[in-house]
Amino acid sequence: MVVSVGGEEVVRVTADAQGRADAQLTSPHASVGQHTVTVAVGDASAEAIFTVVADPDTNPTIPAEPPSEDELTDDNRGGVTGPDTAVEGSTIELVVSGAEPGSRVGPHHHHAGRWRG
Structure with a gap:
C-alpha cells in the first residue's frame, strides 16, 4: 500500500x-x-x-492601546460584555465569558481615566 x-x-x-x-x-x-x-x-x-488548520496562538498579545469603540468586533471583544450606555459616575457590571462573577481575569491598571490591560 x-x-x-x-x-x-x-x-x-x-x-x-x-x-x-x-x-x-x-x-x-x-x-x-x-x-x-x-x-x-x-x-x-x-x-x-x-x-x-493553524494552531491557535498560545501566547496572544495584549495591545498597548485598547481598540476604540468603532474598532470593536466580535473577534476582539474578548468575551467582555457590558451595558451599551451608562450615566457618568454610575456603577456598571462587566461580564467576561467563562469567568466567575467577581473573579480577577488579568492585570488591570487604571491610567488617565481608563482601564488598561
Missing part, C-alpha cells in the same frame, strides 16, 4: 498475513489548507481530502 499526499509518496506499507495494513501519516511540514491523500494498492486507489 502506498500513501501519497498531494502526489508525493509519504509512506509505503506491506500488508500482514490477513491482508491488513496500517499506516501512520505524519507530516511536520504540512501547510495550512486542504490536501488530497491517496491510498493505492496495485491498480486500485482511493482519495480523501483533509484540512490542516
Whole structure:
C-alpha cells in the first residue's frame, strides 16, 4: 500500500498475513489548507481530502492601546460584555465569558481615566 499526499509518496506499507495494513501519516511540514491523500494498492486507489488548520496562538498579545469603540468586533471583544450606555459616575457590571462573577481575569491598571490591560 502506498500513501501519497498531494502526489508525493509519504509512506509505503506491506500488508500482514490477513491482508491488513496500517499506516501512520505524519507530516511536520504540512501547510495550512486542504490536501488530497491517496491510498493505492496495485491498480486500485482511493482519495480523501483533509484540512490542516493553524494552531491557535498560545501566547496572544495584549495591545498597548485598547481598540476604540468603532474598532470593536466580535473577534476582539474578548468575551467582555457590558451595558451599551451608562450615566457618568454610575456603577456598571462587566461580564467576561467563562469567568466567575467577581473573579480577577488579568492585570488591570487604571491610567488617565481608563482601564488598561
